[in-house]
Amino acid sequence: MYDIIVLAVAVVSMLAGIAFYARSRVLMFEMENKEKETSRRMYELAILKELGDRIGYSLDIHQIIDIITGSLRQFIEYSAVSYMLLQPEKVIFKVQLEKSVHRKFINEIRDRMLNSLSALLDKELKNSAVEEVLSGAILIEEVNEPVRSFFNIPLVIGDKVVGVLTVSDIKPGLYKEEEMTILYKITQQASKAVSKLEEVVKTEQRKLNSMVESMADGVVMTDNDYRVVVANPAVKLTLGIGKNIEPTIFDFIDNLGGKFDIRGKLEESIKLGKVLETPEALIGERFFQILVSPVRSVTTMSNGEILGGVVIFHDITREKELEELRKDFTSMMVHELRSPLDGISKMADLIIRKKAVIKAKQITDEYLPIIYKNSSDMLRLVSDLLDAAKVESGKYQISKEPAVDIRKLVDERIKFYEPSAKENHIVITSMIADDVPNAIALDPNAITEVFNNLISNSLKFNKEGGEIAIQIFTHKDKSDILSEAKKAGVKWFVKAADKALATLSSSTLVAITDSGSGISQDNISLLFNKFKQFKTAALTPNKKGTGLGLVISKGIIEAHGGVIGAASEEGVGSTFYFNLPYEPALEIKS
Amino acid sequence: MDKFKKILIVEDEVAFLKSLAGELKFQRVKIFTATDGKSGLDLALKEHPDLIFLDIMLPVMDGITVLKELRKDSWGKNVIIILLTQVDDMNKVAEAMKNDVFKYFIKADHSIPDIIEQTKKYLSSLDTPTVK
Numbered sequence: 001m002y003d004i005i006v007l008a009v010a011v012v013s014m015l016a017g018i019a020f021y022a023r024s025r026v027l028m029f030e031m032e033n034k035e036k037e038t039s040r041r042m043y044e045l046a047i048l049k050e051l052g053d054r055i056g057y058s059l060d061i062h063q064i065i066d067i068i069t070g071s072l073r074q075f076i077e078y079s080a081v082s083y084m085l086l087q088p089e090k091v092i093f094k095v096q097l098e099k100s101v102h103r104k105f106i107n108e109i110r111d112r113m114l115n116s117l118s119a120l121l122d123k124e125l126k127n128s129a130v131e132e133v134l135s136g137a138i139l140i141e142e143v144n145e146p147v148r149s150f151f152n153i154p155l156v157i158g159d160k161v162v163g164v165l166t167v168s169d170i171k172p173g174l175y176k177e178e179e180m181t182i183l184y185k186i187t188q189q190a191s192k193a194v195s196k197l198e199e200v201v202k203t204e205q206r207k208l209n210s211m212v213e214s215m216a217d218g219v220v221m222t223d224n225d226y227r228v229v230v231a232n233p234a235v236k237l238t239l240g241i242g243k244n245i246e247p248t249i250f251d252f253i254d255n256l257g258g259k260f261d262i263r264g265k266l267e268e269s270i271k272l273g274k275v276l277e278t279p280e281a282l283i284g285e286r287f288f289q290i291l292v293s294p295v296r297s298v299t300t301m302s303n304g305e306i307l308g309g310v311v312i313f314h315d316i317t318r319e320k321e322l323e324e325l326r327k328d329f330t331s332m333m334v335h336e337l338r339s340p341l342d343g344i345s346k347m348a349d350l351i352i353r354k355k356a357v358i359k360a361k362q363i364t365d366e367y368l369p370i371i372y373k374n375s376s377d378m379l380r381l382v383s384d385l386l387d388a389a390k391v392e393s394g395k396y397q398i399s400k401e402p403a404v405d406i407r408k409l410v411d412e413r414i415k416f417y418e419p420s421a422k423e424n425h426i427v428i429t430s431m432i433a434d435d436v437p438n439a440i441a442l443d444p445n446a447i448t449e450v451f452n453n454l455i456s457n458s459l460k461f462n463k464e465g466g467e468i469a470i471q472i473f474t475h476k477d478k479s480d481i482l483s484e485a486k487k488a489g490v491k492w493f494v495k496a497a498d499k500a501l502a503t504l505s506s507s508t509l510v511a512i513t514d515s516g517s518g519i520s521q522d523n524i525s526l527l528f529n530k531f532k533q534f535k536t537a538a539l540t541p542n543k544k545g546t547g548l549g550l551v552i553s554k555g556i557i558e559a560h561g562g563v564i565g566a567a568s569e570e571g572v573g574s575t576f577y578f579n580l581p582y583e584p585a586l587e588i589k590s
Numbered sequence: 591m592d593k594f595k596k597i598l599i600v601e602d603e604v605a606f607l608k609s610l611a612g613e614l615k616f617q618r619v620k621i622f623t624a625t626d627g628k629s630g631l632d633l634a635l636k637e638h639p640d641l642i643f644l645d646i647m648l649p650v651m652d653g654i655t656v657l658k659e660l661r662k663d664s665w666g667k668n669v670i671i672i673l674l675t676q677v678d679d680m681n682k683v684a685e686a687m688k689n690d691v692f693k694y695f696i697k698a699d700h701s702i703p704d705i706i707e708q709t710k711k712y713l714s715s716l717d718t719p720t721v722k
Contacts, residue, residue: 331676334676334677335647335676338676338698339603339606339676339697339698340603340605342603342605342606342697342698343603343604343605343606343609344605346605346606346609346610346701346702347605347606347608347609347612349609349701349702350609350612350613350702353703354612354613354616357616358612366608367608367612370604370605370608371605373604374604374605
């Protein structure tokens with residue numbers, strides 16, 4: 001009985017032991033699995049991080065796959081890991097051997113991989129195009145074992161197959177879904193990263209290309225053998241190379257006509273690795289600043305390597321012109337200010353020294369009027385210069401009155417100028433459309449000055465027996481100004497192409513048209529330029545005024561929120577126009 | 591009166607012109623004046639002055655053109671010409687020197703008495719027959 005009990009206990013405990021053993025086996029298995037899973041995850045993360053760290057922003061697929069294959073053995077068992085990459089003119093076949101194999105083994109995976117790649121690309125790939133690189137363990141004749149385990153993973157960048165990655169072993173049945181999945185995942189992740197990077201690079205490249213294309217500066221880039229890689233439209237235009245021509249360095253040499261040694265400068269720049277600047281070169285009729293710079297590679301593989309040179313033609317003609325005008329301006333200042341001041345000084349000196357012998361009458365009748373005239377001329381010039389400077393710095397102040405009668409203002413101006421107009425047999429007429437408001441918000445003194453400037457110019461440049469028409473009409477927002485002007489009966493030389501008028505808001509428009517000699521198109525753009533005007537005025541015989549009137553008028557009109565402009569027909573006459581935009585409050589009233 | 595030297599001043603800055611003329615009145619000279627290049631040239635060819643003060647920057651006809659025109663004339667090619675300039679006219683002065691200019695003055699750098707003092711030797715040289 002006791003025995004039975006003992007036996008029973010033993011059986012029970014054995015059973016319990018078995019059960020416990022069984023349970024712990026299950027637990028252990030689960031734990032092992034979990035551990036495996038975790039380590040695989042870790043591996044995945046590690047390899048992706050490594051890829052990230054080591055590749056940086058490289059787009060070098062070789063490098064990326066080398067990193068993958070280099071760290072794969074931590075996870076998968078294999079005799080060889082290999083990849084085939086499609087290149088423009090060849091197929092790269094790289095094998096990393098973990099264990100020694102027979103040459104036949106290599107040939108077998110090579111054939112299999114080439115077949116897979118051909119199938120993936122749907123394109124016959126020749127064995128002769130394959131460039132083989134072996135590394136790792138050595139080939140041994142004795143190990144005559146065939147490929148028993150093998151799997152391929154396609155390498156895809158963007159949507160394009162670029163190669164295959166293969167793991168192979170002499171042992172059979174080695175690779176199950178798990179291994180394939182993990183490698184597939186990794187390559188996919190890497191491919192995704194590269195695809196994304198490539199997309200970014202392509203976008204940047206497109207941006208860069210369109211930037212270079214649309215650059216105002218001429219840009220030409222060559223490689224180290226002076227083959228033209230890029231020549232933007234601006235450089236072709238500058239050098240008179242046809243738009244659709246793919247120019248060579250010789251086109252550039254020919255068209256530069258010895259004005260700039262492009263090849264020599266490129267050679268020097270590439271050799272020295274230095275940016276060379278030519279501050280000024282006259283090409284055709286324009287001045288250029290020319291920069292020649294080496295172009296360096298910035299990829300991780302070949303950092304700093306010189307890939308070629310770039311030449312940038314920056315047109316400085318306009319700057320040169322402005323510089324000239326500025327110089328002229330300074331010399332005119334000398335003439336217009338220093339000269340009369342010197343005159344006053346010398347005259348006063350004469351009076352002081354000869355006071356005993358000069359008659360008082362001569363001083364009062366001859367000398368003092370000259371001193372007075374010189375000093376008033378200078379005073380006016382200095383005031384105009386100050387006004388022009390205020391206009392230029394945007395500090396021209398106006399003080400608007402809410403309701404100025406522009407009809408009255410124009411009448412006063414006509415009365416003021418009529419005597420001098422009559423002297424030259426010039427008729428001043430006015431036409432003010434009925435819908436022009438009686439009360440306009442403006443600075444009466446400033447607008448009077450604008451009228452003075454425009455009317456006196458029209459008088460100065462008119463012909464004998466000519467006409468000056470002061471015309472005012474209303475422009476409604478979005479309506480066609482030309483038809484509005486036509487309806488109001490305005491005589492002017494403004495054409496539809498005049499861009500300044502296209503965007504005017506509702507406003508009162510003033511146009512002063514004369515029958516003078518007109519202004520050439522080139523000169524119209526310079527009319528409101530301080531330097532240009534001053535020079536012209538200073539060189540005009542019997543000049544009146546400083547020539548800065550238009551510059552100041554522009555400032556006054558712009559301070560009113562309007563625009564000022566001119567249009568002309570040479571030999572027939574000119575029109576100067578400006579607008580005074582409606583004040584919001586007034587617009588509601590009207 | 592004819593033994594008085596004749597001096598022509600061509601200058602558009604009236605204050606300077608009058609100051610120079612006013613000072614010269616105290617010398618034994620006869621003065622002619624013009625305020626633009628063209629009338630200056632006409633007056634020179636008509637009056638044949640012994641000495642001409644000529645401004646460079648002049649309305650109607652600039653001083654350099656007046657100078658060249660004078661040098662083409664059989665009388666004018668030998669007349670004493672003294673240029674009056676602004677500082678910025680140096681290029682024009684250099685050009686003028688080719689046309690046998692006797693002296694130039696940068697106006698603002700000299701007083702009128704100084705200019706007259708330095709000019710006197712040219713006038714007195716006319717008195718000695720050995721010098722042409």
